[in-house]
Amino acid sequence: MIKATTILAVKRDQQVALAGDGQMTMGDVVVKHTARKIRRLYHDKVLAGFAGAVADALTLFDKFEAQLDRNSGNLRKSAVELAKEWRTDRYLRRLEATLLVADPGSILVISGEGEVIEPDGDTIAIGSGGAYAQAAASALLAHTTLSAAQIAQAAMEIAADLCIYTNKQIVMETLGDSQ
Numbered sequence: 001m002i003k004a005t006t007i008l009a010v011k012r013d014q015q016v017a018l019a020g021d022g023q024m025t026m027g028d029v030v031v032k033h034t035a036r037k038i039r040r041l042y043h044d045k046v047l048a049g050f051a052g053a054v055a056d057a058l059t060l061f062d063k064f065e066a067q068l069d070r071n072s073g074n075l076r077k078s079a080v081e082l083a084k085e086w087r088t089d090r091y092l093r094r095l096e097a098t099l100l101v102a103d104p105g106s107i108l109v110i111s112g113e114g115e116v117i118e119p120d121g122d123t124i125a126i127g128s129g130g131a132y133a134q135a136a137a138s139a140l141l142a143h144t145t146l147s148a149a150q151i152a153q154a155a156m157e158i159a160a161d162l163c164i165y166t167n168k169q170i171v172m173e174t175l176g177d178s179q
Helices: 054-070 075-088 130-143 148-162
Strands: 006-012 015-020 024-026 029-032 038-041 046-052 097-103 106-110 123-127 171-176
Touching: 006 046, 006 097, 006 130, 006 148, 015 038, 015 046, 015 097, 015 148, 038 054, 038 171, 046 054, 046 123, 046 171, 054 075, 054 097, 075 097, 075 106, 097 123, 106 123, 123 130, 123 148, 130 148, 148 171
Parallel strands: none
Antiparallel strands: 006 015, 006 123, 015 171, 024 029, 038 046, 046 097, 097 106
């Protein structure tokens, strides 16, 4: 399991929000509180976040953005192509990170095991606090009328209260209507 972060995606109506905490750890020591683990890609039309080793994730962001350019921003095709490249390339196979990518129509998790996972619902999370954040977001989606961004913020705060590798220095990006 990838530790030391929480990245959450929430989709509601025509909006998608991607939120990440700012904590970075080395072993059991917090070394940074304000890390930025999410970014906008492909002309600000795609959101991406990572859990895992920073240098590995930045390499994967570059590879994923190249796939987006090759595939005219098609999120699914780019994710599948990255997963194939990641799985078959001897150098990339050693990278230790997981990506969570989203546009207003889709949320996907991409892993080094060749997986491209689209959740059944409208939320998914990665990292050590991911289960807490996803559970909170799922409940808020089902029982409130909050926006995707409001749900992501509240769910990340809940995860930070429970996961020792997650803090409340939350960075969020949104795409779609309701921005």
